[in-house]
Amino acid sequence: MMIDPEALAGPSRLSDVVHHGGRAGGDGRAGLDDVARLAGVSLSTASRALNNHPQVAAATRERVLAAAAGLDYVVSPDASRLAGRSSRARVAVVVPHLSRWFFGRLLEGLEVGLRDGDPDGGAGVDQLLFLVGDVAGRRAFFEDLPARRRVDAAVVVGFEVDEVEQRRLELLGVSIVSAGGPREPFPSVTVDDLRAGRQAVDHLVHLGHRRIGMLATADPADRGPDLRSRAYRTALTDAGVPDDPDLVVRVPFGPAGGAEGMGRLLGLRRPPTAVFAYSDEVAAGAVRAVQRAGLRVPDDISVVGIDDHPLAGLLDLTTVAQPVHEQGVVAGGMVRVLLAGGDPPPSQVLPTHLVLRGSTAPPGAAGRAET
Amino acid sequence: MMIDPEALAGPSRLSDVVHHGGRAGGDGRAGLDDVARLAGVSLSTASRALNNHPQVAAATRERVLAAAAGLDYVVSPDASRLAGRSSRARVAVVVPHLSRWFFGRLLEGLEVGLRDGDPDGGAGVDQLLFLVGDVAGRRAFFEDLPARRRVDAAVVVGFEVDEVEQRRLELLGVSIVSAGGPREPFPSVTVDDLRAGRQAVDHLVHLGHRRIGMLATADPADRGPDLRSRAYRTALTDAGVPDDPDLVVRVPFGPAGGAEGMGRLLGLRRPPTAVFAYSDEVAAGAVRAVQRAGLRVPDDISVVGIDDHPLAGLLDLTTVAQPVHEQGVVAGGMVRVLLAGGDPPPSQVLPTHLVLRGSTAPPGAAGRAET
DNA sequence: CGCCGTCGTGAAAGCGCTTGCGGTCGAACT
DNA sequence: AGTTCGACCGCAAGCGCTTTCACGACGGCG
Numbered sequence: 001m002m003i004d005p006e007a008l009a010g011p012s013r014l015s016d017v018v019h020h021g022g023r024a025g026g027d028g029r030a031g032l033d034d035v036a037r038l039a040g041v042s043l044s045t046a047s048r049a050l051n052n053h054p055q056v057a058a059a060t061r062e063r064v065l066a067a068a069a070g071l072d073y074v075v076s077p078d079a080s081r082l083a084g085r086s087s088r089a090r091v092a093v094v095v096p097h098l099s100r101w102f103f104g105r106l107l108e109g110l111e112v113g114l115r116d117g118d119p120d121g122g123a124g125v126d127q128l129l130f131l132v133g134d135v136a137g138r139r140a141f142f143e144d145l146p147a148r149r150r151v152d153a154a155v156v157v158g159f160e161v162d163e164v165e166q167r168r169l170e171l172l173g174v175s176i177v178s179a180g181g182p183r184e185p186f187p188s189v190t191v192d193d194l195r196a197g198r199q200a201v202d203h204l205v206h207l208g209h210r211r212i213g214m215l216a217t218a219d220p221a222d223r224g225p226d227l228r229s230r231a232y233r234t235a236l237t238d239a240g241v242p243d244d245p246d247l248v249v250r251v252p253f254g255p256a257g258g259a260e261g262m263g264r265l266l267g268l269r270r271p272p273t274a275v276f277a278y279s280d281e282v283a284a285g286a287v288r289a290v291q292r293a294g295l296r297v298p299d300d301i302s303v304v305g306i307d308d309h310p311l312a313g314l315l316d317l318t319t320v321a322q323p324v325h326e327q328g329v330v331a332g333g334m335v336r337v338l339l340a341g342g343d344p345p346p347s348q349v350l351p352t353h354l355v356l357r358g359s360t361a362p363p364g365a366a367g368r369a370e371t
Numbered sequence: 372m373m374i375d376p377e378a379l380a381g382p383s384r385l386s387d388v389v390h391h392g393g394r395a396g397g398d399g400r401a402g403l404d405d406v407a408r409l410a411g412v413s414l415s416t417a418s419r420a421l422n423n424h425p426q427v428a429a430a431t432r433e434r435v436l437a438a439a440a441g442l443d444y445v446v447s448p449d450a451s452r453l454a455g456r457s458s459r460a461r462v463a464v465v466v467p468h469l470s471r472w473f474f475g476r477l478l479e480g481l482e483v484g485l486r487d488g489d490p491d492g493g494a495g496v497d498q499l500l501f502l503v504g505d506v507a508g509r510r511a512f513f514e515d516l517p518a519r520r521r522v523d524a525a526v527v528v529g530f531e532v533d534e535v536e537q538r539r540l541e542l543l544g545v546s547i548v549s550a551g552g553p554r555e556p557f558p559s560v561t562v563d564d565l566r567a568g569r570q571a572v573d574h575l576v577h578l579g580h581r582r583i584g585m586l587a588t589a590d591p592a593d594r595g596p597d598l599r600s601r602a603y604r605t606a607l608t609d610a611g612v613p614d615d616p617d618l619v620v621r622v623p624f625g626p627a628g629g630a631e632g633m634g635r636l637l638g639l640r641r642p643p644t645a646v647f648a649y650s651d652e653v654a655a656g657a658v659r660a661v662q663r664a665g666l667r668v669p670d671d672i673s674v675v676g677i678d679d680h681p682l683a684g685l686l687d688l689t690t691v692a693q694p695v696h697e698q699g700v701v702a703g704g705m706v707r708v709l710l711a712g713g714d715p716p717p718s719q720v721l722p723t724h725l726v727l728r729g730s731t732a733p734p735g736a737a738g739r740a741e742t
Numbered sequence: 743c744g745c746c747g748t749c750g751t752g753a754a755a756g757c758g759c760t761t762g763c764g765g766t767c768g769a770a771c772t
Numbered sequence: 773a774g775t776t777c778g779a780c781c782g783c784a785a786g787c788g789c790t791t792t793c794a795c796g797a798c799g800g801c802g
Contacts, residue, residue: 031788456759739756
């Protein structure tokens with residue numbers, strides 16, 4: 001340890017916590033040997049008792065447990081692990097962003113999925129957070145593999161790993177689960193982006209729109225096949241609408257990007273009557289841009305997004321909802337299965353559904369804004 | 372390890388990675404002894420070389436490093452730690468929510484603060500994530516202290532710890548930094564909520580409002596003195612406006628809460644002409660409620676929030692911006708100082724500033740919406 | 743009443759690494 | 773040329789646990 005224990009605030013005032021044992025106020029630094037001594041047993045027995053080995057007599061176990069409690073003892077995960085026992089499992093959570101609602105929400109779900117049904121009150125699994133947002137961070141993560149040798153499993157959240165990254169990941173030597181992203185090549189839980197996209201665009205088509213724009217995003221780190229864009233294209237093709245490349249603009253993620261993109265679309269000789277945005281955050285920017293241009297949503301232009309972001313309701317945004325929290329929960333469950341040594345669970349695709357709100361209407365419609 | 376290594380996808384295809392050493396395709400499970408053998412030195416020298424001890428000859432170091440690289444070796448953090456060395460430091464990140472923009476954004480900052488200026492390419496610090504959102508989780512965290520013995524420092528993000536929680540935290544025996552929350556009792560980085568509140572409310576007062584409502588939040592887990600509410604009260608007192616308890620409503624955090632609260636305010640015999648919301652998310656809901664009621668913002672009612680949420684611009688929301696990302700960065704820096712054994716750095720209070728947008732205007736104003 | 747299977751417990755051998763304490767050897771001294 | 777002194781390196785002792793393996797003490801059996 002390079003850490004100076006004295007760096008903490010003055011003389012610790014924890015004398016009133018416990019002081020059964022010899023050491024006054026067990027300071028958490030008591031060793032297993034202290035416990036054993038206090039309980040009047042050997043190191044081995046103490047260890048066995050604490051690990052619920054069946055071979056120790058109930059009475060002895062009690063004594064050890066009491067001693068441990070008295071000394072305020074906690075096993076050293078490092079030593080425990082070194083000596084072969086699994087201690088509490090550790091999982092790497094690899095996530096590109098955290099300020100976007102989707103990721104944060106998914107992680108909240110992941111946490112409950114990982115902890116779920118742990119009866120002994122102990123938090124089930126330690127989560128090591130790896131933020132790989134920018135290209136540099138991402139490269140560093142896959143190159144240096146900082147999770148190496150320190151996790152028993154990993155979950156990759158919301159982004160696609162390419163061939164070589166995948167190979168690097170396998171070097172971790174642990175099970176990997178993917179959540180909220182493409183469903184290759186690990187056990188994963190996602191939604192069907194293709195279908196979600198179709199739900200959005202088909203909705204516009206059903207309303208009668210034919211000239212439909214798309215606001216796609218171009219995050220340098222979030223590459224991979226953009227299924228939502230593909231859905232857009234096939235939906236239009238299926239509807240017999242000719243392809244018009246001008247109608248697809250690629251913008252940075254977020255409201256600003258959405259506004260910018262919508263600006264571009266509005267600047268076209270023949271602007272679209274409806275727009276499908278990559279996500280609600282983008283859609284929100286788009287709506288705003290429409291309004292700034294003196295037009296109305298949905299009267300002049302319909303906008304549909306994806307996610308059902310908490311603020312989507314406020315913006316009265318029609319969107320395709322996806323179960324974000326649940327994706328996390330399910331992923332957490334998968335990780336637990338894998339940690340328990342189970343077979344890789346089958347990937348799951350969770351359903352999405354269209355949420356009708358006030359940002360879409362038939363082309364040229366009027367007076368439907370308040371519906 | 373209870374983890375079955377075979378649980379991973381079939382026969383790993385990593386044979387093409389490296390295979391300098393004796394072991395074909397170093398599988399990351401090579402030990403320091405392997406490295407030493409390959410480099411033709413003793414265990415101790417190998418260790419020293421890898422740890423950049425000055426006492427090893429440059430040539431030897433090179434040889435060891437090469438061997439390590441060849442074998443694709445990584446030290447076992449557990450063993451390393453056990454043996455006394457700090458290995459990579461670990462810090463607990465304790466955070467109540469993750470789906471709220473503020474927290475996610477702050478954590479992004481924290482990550483860069485923790486990693487900052489680490490020239491050797493290694494990710495500076497391991498972050499252990501602890502989500503303590505609900506009361507149960509919070510209780511569990513402080514009671515079981517799952518971070519015990521596994522972190523070298525902790526940062527508490529965005530919430531206040533009470534007396535007994537603080538005492539529990541000290542049991543961790545490590546330095547603690549608080550970020551984005553109340554500034555007691557640890558080294559902390561925050562904004563002055565009192566001042567931020569004043570900026571918001573004073574703004575309304577300066578515009579000429581006298582009947583000003585407040586949308587406070589009541590998260591069961593986020594207790595502690597609500598400085599923003601206090602700021603509201605003193606601002607009004609200073610302005611000579613009599614106290615009217617009806618004008619303060621306490622609602623759950625979020626847009627829904629904001630809408631609900633605004634509904635209550637609008638239902639008053641004499642509704643306010645302006646409202647100060649605890650945060651932008653709440654303010655957004657409030658704005659929406661106003662519009663749903665057939666009134667206009669800011670013409671009929673002004674609304675001001677706090678945060679400068681990314682979507683605030685879209686909603687044209689006047690707000691008091693706070694440097695969220697930066698709070699994280701600074702906190703990360705503090706942690707690093709503490710980890711390095713430095714003295715507890717002084718707490719920092721970062722500045723906030725009013726961002727004027729279209730959701731506020733003098734009472735009874737009209738036609739300023741587009742300004 | 744002595745033999746053997748169980749149950750409960752200890753002693754001791756590590757897990758993979760770091761490090762204090764010498765030892766070796768060539769270079770700089772006298 | 774005989775020493776002295778660094779610079780480098782190896783030996784071995786742990787770090788705090790888990791876990792074989794072996795051992796004493798039972799009780800039930802023949």
